[in-house]
Amino acid sequence: MQIGSRRCILNPVSGDGEHADYVPRLMAARGFEVYETKAAGDAVELGREAGRAEASEVAVCGGDGTVNEVIRGLDDAGHLDSVTLSVVPAGTANLLAGNIGVTDIEHGVEIADTGDTRPVDVGVADDEPFLVSCIAGLPADASVSTPGDLKERFGTLAFLLTGAQEALRFDGFDITVAAVGEDGPFTWSGEAACLLVGNARKFVAEGGQANMEDGLLDVAIVEQMPTGNLVAEAIGQRLLSLDTDGVTHVRAKEISVSGDGDELTFSRDGELSTHEALSLSVRERALTLRVGAGYAPNPD
Numbered sequence: 001m002q003i004g005s006r007r008c009i010l011n012p013v014s015g016d017g018e019h020a021d022y023v024p025r026l027m028a029a030r031g032f033e034v035y036e037t038k039a040a041g042d043a044v045e046l047g048r049e050a051g052r053a054e055a056s057e058v059a060v061c062g063g064d065g066t067v068n069e070v071i072r073g074l075d076d077a078g079h080l081d082s083v084t085l086s087v088v089p090a091g092t093a094n095l096l097a098g099n100i101g102v103t104d105i106e107h108g109v110e111i112a113d114t115g116d117t118r119p120v121d122v123g124v125a126d127d128e129p130f131l132v133s134c135i136a137g138l139p140a141d142a143s144v145s146t147p148g149d150l151k152e153r154f155g156t157l158a159f160l161l162t163g164a165q166e167a168l169r170f171d172g173f174d175i176t177v178a179a180v181g182e183d184g185p186f187t188w189s190g191e192a193a194c195l196l197v198g199n200a201r202k203f204v205a206e207g208g209q210a211n212m213e214d215g216l217l218d219v220a221i222v223e224q225m226p227t228g229n230l231v232a233e234a235i236g237q238r239l240l241s242l243d244t245d246g247v248t249h250v251r252a253k254e255i256s257v258s259g260d261g262d263e264l265t266f267s268r269d270g271e272l273s274t275h276e277a278l279s280l281s282v283r284e285r286a287l288t289l290r291v292g293a294g295y296a297p298n299p300d
């Protein structure tokens, strides 16, 4: 193996920070050169450097925010489609790891070393890549700030909405969504409570892992309505089915979202940015990703 071809980019302050004490040693023993971030945003530059150095493998030790920074850097360097990426989940929510069958830090280290590789889709929002999701209308951490068992009992979307209801009182926003859906062109216009676009995860039915190899994003538009009613309805149905009133679901290759003159805040893998309009698309199977046994190539 070429020296330096395996790099680990590690955020020492993600999650509870305990990984910083022992993960560098575990990764070094497996031939990874370890680069630690020193400040927020550093992982973008470390990803860029790994890309310029044409590292063949990059393991990211941190949470979803760190993974997102690294893939942005790799993409800037034009290397995202040439690298094998892996995740050692050391963040708080670790949504990507949870959706690709990587269960904890030790497992992540093993997967980074010898895990199976899959070609997965990369979501793109205005030229910036994302792997998990791009969301408007909910706080970035809504999915983790709620009582745990709601998710299991009522499904991911009810869980998110209940979380959002508790975490903040969000106002609806006017949007127009135009998409190239799997069944043809699609448009939606109205007042939405949230727009959820998933690559690694989906938000309707039972939620969970989305198909990451189908070249499609999972889009759910939730209409603004009294939140209590929506949650009550979700609970009534136990799991949100595809035809729940007030929830529109479509799988699409390309989506354009306009705030009808207003600025919308989007959370791209937890990184917030504000746009009057946003174009989303997919680079089909553009990234080689190491996955755990729990990853389903075709979960539908």
Ligand SMILES: Nc1ncnc2c1ncn2[C@@H]1O[C@H](COP(=O)(O)OP(=O)(O)OP(=O)(O)O)[C@@H](O)[C@H]1O
Residues within 6 Å of the ligand: 011, 012, 013, 014, 015, 037, 038, 039, 040, 041, 042, 043, 062, 063, 064, 065, 066, 067, 069, 090, 091, 092, 093, 094, 095, 270
């Ligand atoms: N050395 C550092 N010092 C301070 N902040 C850092 C450092 N390295 C990275 N960061 C910032 O830490 C933030 C949080 O990181 P990350 O998202 O990986 O962890 P998390 O929030 O604990 O987990 P998750 O996103 O999975 O819930 C990122 O926005 C990143 O820019």
